[in-house]
Amino acid sequence: MPLACCLHGERKFVPAILLLFTLWQAKPAHAQEEYIEPPSKFITRLPITLFTGGVIVLRARLDDHPDTLNFILDTGSSGISLDSTTTDYLKLKPTEPQKTIRGIAGLKRVGMLNDRTLYFPGLAVDSLDFHVNDYQTLTSVYGEKIDGIIGYSFLSRYILKINYDSAYIDVCSRGSIKYPKGGYLFRPFINTLPVQAAAVKDNRTVQSRFLYDIGAGLCVLFSKDFIEDSAFLKKKRKVYAKQAEGLGGKIDMHITILKEFRLGPYKFKKIPVNIFDDEFNVTSYPSMGGIIGNDLLRRFNCILNYSKREFHLKPNTHYNESFDYAYSGLEMYMIDGDIQIAEVAKNSPAEKAGLKMGDVVIGVNNDFTQNLNRYKVAMQAPKQKVKMVIRRDGKLQEVTVSIKSIL
CATH class of the missing domain: 2.40.70.10 (Acid Proteases)
Structure with missing residues (x-):
């Protein structure tokens, strides 16, 4: 049965099959125009610093405060956070504890700083809700002030291209992207x-x-x-x-x-x-x-594309580096301006060398720079003897630690 339509006031008859074919042709073309995704665009390049274990540190300013802050970039964080001492220093007042966060060492109720802006070189990220937590332990571990952790709240807004070889991150807009050859595309949940x-x-x-x-x-x-x-x-x-x-x-x-x-x-x-x-x-x-x-992951240059749930990994110059098999049994922290022995495992090389908790580390292998990261790297020497100069009860001592290999 033909369908009737009105065209310029005249009554015309169009075969039903022809009308349906015309509509079918028009719809896909219109749908394609609606769903074409614009290409991802480069926004800015951010320099990064790598701490022990490949941990990434980015620097940014908060709101209109002039101080540059240190943030750990962390895919293991479901939000974004600020250190409580940094909050006090900047004279910011968080809300009363209203959110529970979970970590490997416990649960904690934290307050919030809502609707804040982070300023990176060439990029302002607004409408960020920070939870406030105490990161003094992390500051002690790395020997540099850790002002916060950047997680999903930032990562989900952009495509990040992390280059561990050259120590930078390219921040790009969300959109279609062509991944480089020679890697592998993961699709994490x-x-x-x-x-x-x-x-x-x-x-x-x-x-x-x-x-x-x-x-x-x-x-x-x-x-x-x-x-x-x-x-x-x-x-x-x-x-x-x-x-x-x-x-x-x-x-x-x-x-x-x-x-x-x-x-x-x-x-x-x-x-x-x-x-x-x-x-x-x-x-x-x-x-x-x-x-x-x-x-392990720093051995790949990677592209994090949260909006598409795609991570692209490509082996870099660190891929074949040896793992850290050294075992000393000691932990060094920066405490009150001094590098101190904060932990000595029982029956470990550190204990056998006579080291004790509270010993102040003056130098390692004739390195007296008081750089905690360099001292930790120096201890990564399996089957080697490492000389340490320590201060205990106001007196200097030289101690030799025979580093074990866990292989």
């Missing part, structure tokens, strides 16, 4: 935090999911529950006690060697891994087995 599948192999091979965490200065972190339930780690594998730091403070861990860790097509053998008792279920076990940290 992202609900503020990116979760990526990976395989671990030791006594047997096990598939699990891991938090993709560039704010963690380690290779891989397993929850104790995952280790015990999966039984993939050889029972006679030797473990070494150490201490780590995170949200909520310090936490005891153990470090050992894993036969193989596979991330997509990339395989890493004899990789150092940390194991901890996940009391606060940061890893959401059994949903995840642990965390992939930046001492």
Whole structure:
């Protein structure tokens, strides 16, 4: 049956099949015009500083304050935060505690600083809601003031191209993008935090999911529950006690060697891994087995595209670097302007050398710069002897630590 339509006042008859064909042709063309995504555009290039374990630090200003602040870039953070001492220094008043945040060492109620703006070179990021937390432990660990952590609130707005070879990040607008050749495109599950599948192999091979965490200065972190339930780690594998730091403070861990860790097509053998008792279920076990940290991820130049849920990784010049197999059993922190021994593990090389908590480190291997990061790097010398000059009870002493290898 023909359909009737009115054209310029005249009554015309158009075959139904012809009308339907015309409508069908027009609709896809219109739909294509609506959904063509504009290409991503370069916005600015930000220099970065790498701390121990590959942790990335960015510098930015807050609102109209002239001071430049240090922020850790962290895919393991579901928001954005500011240090409480920095908040006091800037004379800012957060709200009463209204939000609970969770870290490897505890839960904490925090206040908020709402609707703030961060100013990077060539980029202003507005409408940011900061939670306020105490990052004094992180400042002590790295020997430089840590003013905050930048997470999902920033990461989700842009495409970030992180170049560890040249120490910069290109910030680009969201949009269509052509990934470089020679890498691999991952599609992590992202609900503020990116979760990526990976395989671990030791006594047997096990598939699990891991938090993709560039704010963690380690290779891989397993929850104790995952280790015990999966039984993939050889029972006679030797473990070494150490201490780590995170949200909520310090936490005891153990470090050992894993036969193989596979991330997509990339395989890493004899990789150092940390194991901890996940009391606060940061890893959401059994949903995840642990965390992939930046001492492994820094071996790739990467593109983080949160809007498309795509991470592109391409091996860089650090890809074949040796892992840190050194074990001294000591932890050095910057405390009240001094580099101090803050932890000495029982039966460790540090304890056998006679080091004690509270010893002030004056120099390491004739380096008296008082640069904490350089001292930590100097201790990464498996099967080597490291000379330290310390001050104890007002007197200087020279101590030699025979660094172990966990291999």
